[in-house]
Amino acid sequence: MPNVRSSMLHDDAVTAAKISAGAVTSAKIKSGAVSPTNIADTATSGLGMSYTVTIAVPDAAGDVDVTIPYKSEVIDVQVIKSGSAGGGGDILTVKNSAASITNAISLNVADNTRIHATTIDDATSIISAAGTLRATAAKVTNCACRVIVTLVRRA
DSSP states (O other): OOOOOGGGSOOSOOOGGGSOTTOOOGGGSOTTSSOOOOBOTTOOOOTTOEEEEEEEEOSSSEEEEEEESSOEEEEEEEEEEOSSOOOTTOEEEEEETTEEOBOOEEOOSOTTOEEEOSOBOTTTOEEOTTEEEEEEEEOSSOOOEEEEEEEEEBO
16 A cells, blocks of 8 residues: 555535534634624524724724624724823724713723723614714813724624
C-alpha cells in the first residue's frame, strides 16, 4: 500500500449524509461565513444572532443617525471616550429615532475610558426595519466618543 496519510482520505463534497446532527457548532464556523437570519423572540441559540454597529460621535452636540436595515433589538451599549477628557454636562443617549433606549450616559471621564449604559428600556429597544438608531450628544467640554451598540436581529 502506498504511503497515504489520513488527511488525504477525503473528498471536497459536503452533504447532509456526511454531517451528523449536532456536529456543526458556532465555534466550528469561521466568523463571517454565515449570514445572519431572523431569530424568534424566544430563541435560545442560532447562528448570526447578534451584530454590532459602531457610531463615531464627533466633539459637537447633536445627533448621529444610522439606518438599521432589519428589525433588531438593542441588547448592549458601550461607549469609549475619545479625543480628550469630557466634563460635567457631556452626555450621550442612544435612541430609537426620538425615543431614548439608554439612560443618559455621562462622558465626564478620561480619554480612552469605556462606559456601559446602565439601563436599556425594553419598551423602545426594538428598532423596526429601516428604522433609525440615533446617538445624541450634549456638549459642554468634549463629547467625542465611539458608541458600540450590540443588536439582535428579530423576526
